[in-house]
Amino acid sequence: MGCSSCSTGKDGQPRGCKNNGTCGTDGCNKLTVFDWLSNMSLPNGQKPFDCVEVRFKNSRKEFFRNTENLSLSIGDIVATQAKSGHDVGMITLTGELVKVQMKRKKVAFDNKDLPKIYRKASQRDIDIWQKCRDKEPEIQKRSREIAIALKLEMKLSDVEFQGDGSKATFYYTAEDRVDFRQLIKDMAKAFSIRIEMRQIGYRQEAQRLGGIGSCGRELCCSTWLTDFRSVSTASARYQQLALNPQKLAGQCGKLKCCLNYELDMYLDALKDFPSQDSKLQTEKGVAFCQKADIFKEMLWFSYKDDPANWHALHKDQVLEILELNKINKKVTSLEGYVVETISEEKLVFENVVGQDSLNRFDKPKKKKRNNKRNNKKRRSKNHKATAKNG
Structure with a gap:
């Protein structure tokens, strides 16, 4: 959502307020707070x-x-x-x-x-401020070259000038402590301004710079999220997500903050859900849990001797079997508790007429094969008939 100055012009092209999200008038502003008391006296x-x-x-x-x-x-x-x-x-x-x-x-x-x-x-203040803002990309590039020449293990992620142009703050990220005394001397000599170095975390870096997440939306930390809560791999385990660092990590290199959004709902659903480490004692053998669907309340078990065949059981059935096992009673087999799941084929896509779908080429075309066989039989009969007549 953008303000009126960011909307589309008469020729269909975006006009843009040239402020890169800093106009402060509407939703294009980062971390905007809506003043719901503005119309009240x-x-x-x-x-x-x-x-x-x-x-x-x-x-x-x-x-x-x-x-x-x-x-x-x-x-x-x-x-x-x-x-x-x-x-x-x-x-x-x-x-x-x-x-x-x-x-x-x-x-x-x-x-x-x-x-x-x-x-x-005043207009003079704004002109000096805008002139300093225009110099920031070039100074950031030059400062990175100086840091590389000094072989410092740090990343200069952003530069911010003071409004009067007398001081510049350099934001950087680093794994360990960095001795940047020589860097400050070189940059002060090159830019003729006072230098302030400020170390920030990787999440704060993503918050300042912004970007587009894997969901296709702007990063939460740069639009509305103000507090950075710790995110652990346990959040992914509770939600049964694959522990793939490339998918679970955000642009900051840390675990995505959105892993905590639905965690409370999963924890509530798991309160009365049997553990996936539970074992079912049957007369046919011991059964282990292979898969669980929390919101469908289904669990899939397989015997120790036959791990390829899975049996779908409802949550209440599993709890019933576990209660019997506690009093040293074994059920006959899991086959008597299996829940039959009927899967209906659904069309993923249809055009306006309702004839074509995206999976129309997945199934083999049996009719054409039968037609080919029938054509071969007809040809052979015709050859035999012509041979007799000849």
Whole structure:
């Protein structure tokens, strides 16, 4: 979803706001927070909350105090306080919802050290800010070349200029501790700016850069996901997924965050489900579980001596057999408990007329073979008849 300036033009081509998802007006903004209190007025005598949320490049957000009582709204570009000089960012949230966001991120409301907003950005501030943003790709490329020349085992993933152009922050990822003192000296000499190095994790790198996941949608971490919970291989085991690192890993190289989305539903379904390590004692022999379908409540067992033949049993039947085994009773065989599954053939695809399907070439064409045989018989009869007549 994009804002009005990102929509399609008259010629059918996308117009684009040239901000690469940083316009701050609608859904193309990363990690947008919907202000559902924007159309509600404050009670009588209550002053509006004096803190606002400001977003900078990519997903970096910070809270600032509006000491000048400026009339600010979402999408306004403002000049904010920095450690030295000033920075330029965009308002992403105002009002009472800022208090909720600060509480979530454990930022104190009455913190006197909270930075403040200087003013709304002037056209000169915006021009300097945009000029610095245009230099970032070239400086990132040059800084990577310097790091490779120094043989540093690190990856410079992103560069962010301060709004006034006096400082640049380089974000990098590395497995171990990196001594980048010489790197800072070389980059400060080459770019004539103050350098700040900031190490981030692989998930934070994917959050900042964004991308398209295997599902075809934008990465969750760069659009709406704000907390990174730990993901373990147990989440894949509970969901009966193949432990294939190439399929389970995201663009960050770690396990996909979406493995936790449906985990609670699987855990609830497994509460009264027999363990897949359970063994069924029968007079015909011991049976082992080969496969389980949690939501169909079916399990497939096979005998120890005949592992190729699987027998489908319902969950309740397996629990019944296990209860009998606990009191040292064996069932006669699994064949008496087998659930018959009727599989109906379904057309995967049909055209408008309803005649063709995608699997129409899978089945052998028996009629044509029979016609060929009949044609051969007719030809042989005709040859015999002509021979007799001759």
